Amino acid sequence: MHSRAGQIAQPEDLIDVDRLVGLYYDLVPDVADPVQQVVFGTSGHRGTSLNGSFTETHVAAIAAAVVEFRRNQGIDGPLYLGRDTHALSEPAQRTVVEVLVAAGIQVRVDARDSSTPTPAVSHSILLHNGAATSEGVRTAGPGIADGIVITPSHNPPTDGGIKYNGTDGGPAGGDVTGWIARRANELVRDGLASIERIPFERAVEHELVIKHDFMTTYVDDLDSVIDLEAIRAAGVRIAADTLGGAAVDYWAEIGERYGLDLTVVHPEPDPQFSFMTLDWDGKIRMDCSSPYAMASLRELMAPGSTNAGKYDLATGNDGDADRHGIVTPDGGLMNPNHFLAVAIDYLFRNRTGWSPNSGIGKTLVSSSLIDKVAADLGRPLIETPVGFKYFAEGLLDTSMGFGGEESAGASFLRRNGTVWTTDKDGFILDLLAAEIVATTGESPSAYHATLVEKHGESWYARVDAVATREEKAKLKDLSADAVTATTLAGEDITGRLVTAPGNGAAIGGLKVTTANAWFAARPSGTEDVYKIYAESFVSADHLEQVQDAARAVVADAIG
Template sequence: MSVHQNAGKLSDHQALINVPQLISAYYLLEPDLEANENERVAFGTSGHRGSSLTVSFNESHILAITQAICDYRKLNNITGPLFLGKDTHALSEPAFNSALEVLVANQVEVKIQENNGFTPTPLISHAILSYNQSDECQTNGDLADGIVVTPSHNPPQDGGFKYNATNGGPADTNITNWIENRANQLLAEDLVAVEIMPFSAAIRSGFVETIDYVDAYVNDLANIINIDAIKQANISIGVDPMGGSGIEVWKAIQKKYSLSITIVNDKVDPTFAFMPLDKDGKIRMDCSSPYAMANLLTLKDDFDIAVANDPDFDRHGIVTRTAGLLNPNHYLAVAIDYLYRNRNWPTNLNIGKTLVSSAMIDKVATSLNRNITEVPVGFKWFVDGLAKSELGFGGEESAGASFLRKNGKVWTTDKDGIILALLAAEILAVTHQDPGQYYLHLVDNFGQPKYRRLDVPCNTSQRRLLKQLSTEHVAAKELAGEPILSIETHASGNGASIGGLKVVTENGWFAARPSGTENVYKIYLESFISDAHLGLIEQEAKRLIQNVFDAAD
């Protein structure tokens, strides 16, 4: 995809979303499941997402999903409180209110941020785990779970709705499939089985408790981050919350620990008018994109470390004076190497990575004498490993990760952009190298990988075929001049289906998987030889996939 001519620049005012229109559509437009399958509830790797303007995220969807979650709780005897949070997208507010109306009508005890505040994703996970490990829960056995109303880094017109299970992390496929099917059944039956209480009555019902998620999370940070080292080194940190839900968290961190933190943008605006356009000319709060991060990049020399988070704060963007915006794969490798060398963790803790993350992580793991647990795309695959302290770290190439406390116990089982941002400052304070400099030492030891991710057009039937591939579909013996060592359709770490395939040689690999919503397949490529070798992998990977498509015609 070519770079849009306005990438990195602010949007024209007339191109911004019309918030009243968006909210009106949320309440006025009704999905027709028979006429348009795109108007059904569909849980992807991070919950249900859509827009009210395309009738894919409307009041009926949220009422149905929330009732389905209530039904799931009853079926599985989940009787503890539900922690409910929202981010700063325009559709998050009405969806939050709709969910509350259904939850209370089902007599679910709901805990929300005081003063109608926003709640980052990692704070919800932290709250669920803290409650479920508490004496109160251990005594009564009433486990808690949660809902986060967020489409993450998606454009301003989108809404999102994610269920976090009693293990604190994004619900696994078995749970989300059940919720998705039940929600669509409720929609097909005109919501007759949905229990609902008017918001004004629900908020006074006694089932809603306001709490301070922020203090509980911030007060615990010293148990996972070396705050003292950051403070003693007087590391200056510039923070761009990108108009997201964690502005108050960063303020509380600065106040609690007296760190040198400067919030460079404190605007909360559902149009996200302050955001530079992404590569494709759309507003997208993607803290791994140099175009979306243009504002912070202009300030990189003003701070020792500059960081950003997406609207629900589950992702991180790290900017250094020496490297600018770090490639997410580079920072994952740095974070893993640093943590496993500087934490007194058990020696049997594995390293979690998705199969589309850089092989630099594998090389780091070998040098640390640690095993890799490689899983399909989606943070949900790391949840059990983090919860059971079997993984010390779990991370995705899309700039989302979490890791264990200093004592080797679970912190969150969802992505946490705040601790990954603070870790960058800790690395500089302890090693006197910023993460960009640290990565260069890894390159000296293991080589310089060339990595690329792109979208390739395909049709619906081809998407379906790619998702169902087996190793027998691939006849090639070589890739870019090297013998193929493995062809994988299931992840080596847990045996789960990739929903595509991965082909590996000694010095390179590619993985291909279909998009869940668009007529494209995503292809990920890496070479430890050269840009030219990476280009050969791309050409031959596309040809290999096309041969599979042609053979099926």
């Protein structure tokens, strides 16, 4: 833990924006260096120009690979392009426009020449492809749309990121991103020789670049997914903190459009994110699930503070607004797992327009409290590997009413039971918290307490363990037979999983279960560690025992 975790950033913590952007254009990556290769994780390619892992070369190659992929798949409609407020995002957007226009692709960019949240891009793709029509959403055929979002999500200000959203509006699957990454690396090795580009000043004036009003399209449709009239009528007082991200103008518009008592916190974007409090490791990170990154909002809501009692609810979002953070006067920042359980219980009890067959999507590293809630509701539980891409199909065909990740990312259906977004949507989860306050008269944290009383208390945490690159590779490809242990923290092992029970996809690691606990281990894609997720329904001490036992089980399995 850094000594200044949770404290406001100081001048020495801030990035040199000019240097960062200059290196984006100047550095040529060496693809022989694994750090400088194009690598798509669960949410696209991320890196920084400071070490040559996110440069103009990378972005041009990825955009060109997307062009080839679209042609191979017969995707000939417009591409919806969004970006967040990170310093590298606007330069990267310019690069993408140069490549796409030269390739003859119609590009739809923000009409305000500003940032665009990920959920707004997904929403516009789906509307274009027929989400609001009785025929249902098209995912193939002439004129169909897809998208690119330029964002490193909650990553530090030094970072850039780019991800591809397919014709289903959601994050592209591993087969697609794997192909794009391989082709992009080939193009980089070739020195981008085959890539045509049009200088941005000419490209942006081309007839292929269409100004699209992402914000109005999204905000005007919000009452189809959230009971905003209930929030307005109840007078729920909301403080919405964008953490300097793409949500800033959207929250102001939402408040005005629906007459909400809503105050936007940190309304001015700042590429240095100088108003942020430092995360646990001393870095600036726009992680709305971190109590350290959310320290200012926690202080705003804390009993005894200057603003105590001023708001009924405070909410946060990350850089591209696909994640949510919920702060209540009686409970502080909610654990993301706790709010996911609350959201699921509330929605499936109150959305009468949803199909009785719609299930609940969760990642296998999310709390087992969700399993208990699903069983109590009598709803199917679809447990998947980590990655929101695994929920896109279910949300699209409405076989899932809700899909959510332990990292505070989720989406759910419209009130009438049709698809809303197939990527994570921080706005609707934040607004759902306000709807819960409005309709139940209690905070989401109080709602969670009732679930705990009904289903039992659990203790959940994620920790990291050191691992070499070779050990991480072994863990990623582990077989269930490699686990020889029969007990875990004093309980018999009931399951050894290397594939997800919900869809049979590879976990890329291991999950071990007992009657009252579980752990999952996954290698990090960027650091020499593996992540241990664990939960106990016994006690905090038992959780520590599970974590210790998890290290021993993994060490034995990969040794």
